[in-house]
Amino acid sequence: MPDVREAVLHIDRTQLEALGMDGLFEAATEAGIRDVQDLVWRGSSGIVLIRLENPVADGRIDDLEPIVWWERIEDDGSGTTYLCEISIPELPEEQDAITRNVRGMNERGIQVSVVGSQEDISRGVERLGEVGINARVERFADYRGPSAPLDALTDRQREVVSVAHELGYFEVPRSATPEDIAAELDLEPSTVGEHLRRAQANLIDHLLGEHGD
Known part of the structure; x- marks a missing residue:
């Protein structure tokens, strides 16, 4: 390699x-x-x-x-x-x-x-x-390893955000639902929703904590 x-x-x-x-x-x-x-x-x-x-x-x-x-x-x-x-x-x-x-x-x-x-x-x-x-x-x-906002997420949160993006969940209008993401990852829709909410909170906390005044 x-x-x-x-x-x-x-x-x-x-x-x-x-x-x-x-x-x-x-x-x-x-x-x-x-x-x-x-x-x-x-x-x-x-x-x-x-x-x-x-x-x-x-x-x-x-x-x-x-x-x-x-x-x-x-x-x-x-x-x-x-x-x-x-x-x-x-x-x-x-x-x-x-x-x-x-x-x-x-x-x-x-x-x-x-x-x-x-x-x-x-x-x-x-x-x-x-x-x-x-x-x-x-x-x-x-390369000495990543140092990006996604580092603030757990492995599962990164996976959910990535699949949500691939399926079009963040598009306007949305072309995917939490149920679609859940089916792709074999998770419950409520679990997907929780991961997405926590991921956004973690990303904002990371951004404001690292770059805020």
Whole structure:
């Protein structure tokens, strides 16, 4: 088995238009970006937590091309947190890479972590170049384990959230029910609902505890 490596890539804000993310980036920058954390990411879409200093007008969010659905889940006077699904069809899919996670966003651009073999990561960077994204490699080293919001979840909670995302539970309108998730995992629907509620609470606690003022 090849050694697992991690590359931290920086994509400049001027190149985000090629991914259809320039509108989202502009809206988030104007509102004041405090933190971005991906929760589940598969292929070219994922569920992301975005914490901003100020809220964004609802109508503007609805018009942002990458956002499939969104929900404002926290507004405590010191910042506003959004849970949303982002779809980036232009993003090449590295089939063999283990993970690809958004690590952060600021006024200069976005930072992405790609974990996999050295060969897989190199192919992923090349594919980004093919769609006009010249990512700068900020760090390339042995992978030392995850440090992401999903670490705040139990193994079962991560499994339930992942299956819920795959089946379309978080889509608007929803294309899956707790009963569908329960059938997939051989659990009771009430158990699935409890796992989803606790998972969301743990994720918010993690985000606010680690990044709050």
